[in-house]
Amino acid sequence: xxNHTFNSPILQLExxxxxxxxxxxxxxxxxxxxxxxxxxxxxxxTIIFIExxxxxxxxxxxxxLTISDIIGSTHILPRLLSDILLPPAERLIGYYExxxxxxxxxxxxTTSHTVLMVMAFDRYVAIxxxxxxxxxxxxxxxxxxxxxxxxxxxxxxxxxxxxxVRLNRCRTLITNPFCDNASLxxxxxESVVINNIYGLAFTVLLYVASIGCIVLTYGxxxxxxxxxxxxxxxxxxxxxxxxxLVVYLIMSLSGVAIVILHRFPQYSxxxxxxxxxxxxxxxxxxxxIYGLQSREIRTFLYRLCLHKKSCKxxxxxxxxxx
Numbered sequence: 461x462x463n464h465t466f467n468s469p470i471l472q473l474e475x476x477x478x479x480x481x482x483x484x485x486x487x488x489x490x491x492x493x494x495x496x497x498x499x500x501x502x503x504x505x506t507i508i509f510i511e512x513x514x515x516x517x518x519x520x521x522x523x524x525l526t527i528s529d530i531i532g533s534t535h536i537l538p539r540l541l542s543d544i545l546l547p548p549a550e551r552l553i554g555y556y557e558x559x560x561x562x563x564x565x566x567x568x569x570t571t572s573h574t575v576l577m578v579m580a581f582d583r584y585v586a587i588x589x590x591x592x593x594x595x596x597x598x599x600x601x602x603x604x605x606x607x608x609x610x611x612x613x614x615x616x617x618x619x620x621x622x623x624x625v626r627l628n629r630c631r632t633l634i635t636n637p638f639c640d641n642a643s644l645x646x647x648x649x650e651s652v653v654i655n656n657i658y659g660l661a662f663t664v665l666l667y668v669a670s671i672g673c674i675v676l677t678y679g680x681x682x683x684x685x686x687x688x689x690x691x692x693x694x695x696x697x698x699x700x701x702x703x704x705l706v707v708y709l710i711m712s713l714s715g716v717a718i719v720i721l722h723r724f725p726q727y728s729x730x731x732x733x734x735x736x737x738x739x740x741x742x743x744x745x746x747x748x749i750y751g752l753q754s755r756e757i758r759t760f761l762y763r764l765c766l767h768k769k770s771c772k773x774x775x776x777x778x779x780x781x782x
Contacts, residue, residue: 467629471558471647473551474635475543476732487544490736494537497744501526504747504757511760517597518582522750524609525575529743532568535561536638536739543637555629558639563621565640569715570613572742573670576708578605583701584677588684616662623655637732663719667712674708707746714738 478486505526508514539561543551553561582605585596620641627648636643645655678701718738721731750757 467555468632469555471553471555471632471634471639472549473543473553473637473639474633475540475548475551475637476736477729478544483544487541490537490541490544493740493744494533494541497533497537497740498530500747501530501743504750507757507760511756513756514754514760517602518579518586519754519756520602521575521579521582521605521609524606525572525579525746528568528571528575529746531564532572533739533743535564535568536736540637540736553634553639558634558644559621559625561639562624562641562644563617565638566617566620567613569738570617570666571609572711573666574609574613576711577670577673578609580674580677581605584681587681587701616665620658620662623658627652627655635728637736640735667716670708670712674705678705707742707749710745711738711742714742 476486505523508519508523539553582597586593589596621644624641624645627645627650629647630649631647633647634643635646641655641659645652681701714734714737717734718731721728721734724731
């Protein structure tokens with residue numbers, strides 16, 4: 461039952477509808493996914509930090525995508541894990557805590573797009589202007605790209621959440637596993653036309669900008685590869701761009717599924733599952749995809765394995781003291 465008191469400071473999360481006999485299985489499945497997720501993402505950050513050969517613009521920009529993934533998963537999954545073990549009536553959250561969670565949710569989703577946009581620009585410069593790469597991708601430009609990646613989403617989302625916070629609330633049930641903007645403004649009995657218009661404009665702007673950036677940069681990369689017919693350049697372009705494109709498609713399709721399913725309440729269970737997969741799947745695949753594609757990361761891991769093997773061999777060959 462929904463509590464119809466106005467502007468209640470406490471909200472109830474509907475969460476996932478898990479059968480009682482499957483609660484422990486689902487809990488450990490999500491817990492295992494979160495642990496693996498964190499190991500892979502923190503591992504790739506550590507490798508990039510300690511390996512000097514990876515201190516390049518492409519990997520510095522990729523670190524921002526990894527940090528965004530870590531923030532996105534950490535603010536959702538631990539809370540989700542605790543809620544799974546609770547009865548639905550006890551899955552409570554403070555209103556302002558919910559607002560913060562909604563802000564971080566949208567910040568995570570939006571920065572995933574903007575970071576991939578600046579990474580596409582980096583690949584364009586590297587492939588289309590290789591001789592001028594170091595003069596174009598200076599430290600100042602990289603800082604500006606990083607500020608854009610986080611600053612533009614911050615401003616847009618502050619407006620998005622601000623339009624929702626102004627509304628009075630007559631409901632307390634969040635029909636989602638975690639808080640997001642759509643779930644928050646659905647608590648209001650006031651007109652939410654402005655919220656819907658801005659939310660739609662925000663989504664269209666984000667996808668038009670990101671898709672336009674991908675199409676423009678990849679179009680120019682393709683044109684350069686076709687005109688030069690340089691086999692080495694073409695192989696480099698296919699390897700780096702296919703990786704980037706796969707990551708972008710996985711993230712975009714996951715995000716579009718959530719936006720569409722929000723318009724169909726009868727498919728709420730599918731929307732909840734899509735929302736959780738959006739947090740787990742792209743962030744889990746990013747380190748794998750980029751790790752397998754990157755020759756520098758593969759070389760580092762190969763050297764690390766050889767070093768461990770060498771240390772183990774020396775330890776076994778060391779004569780025992782009598």
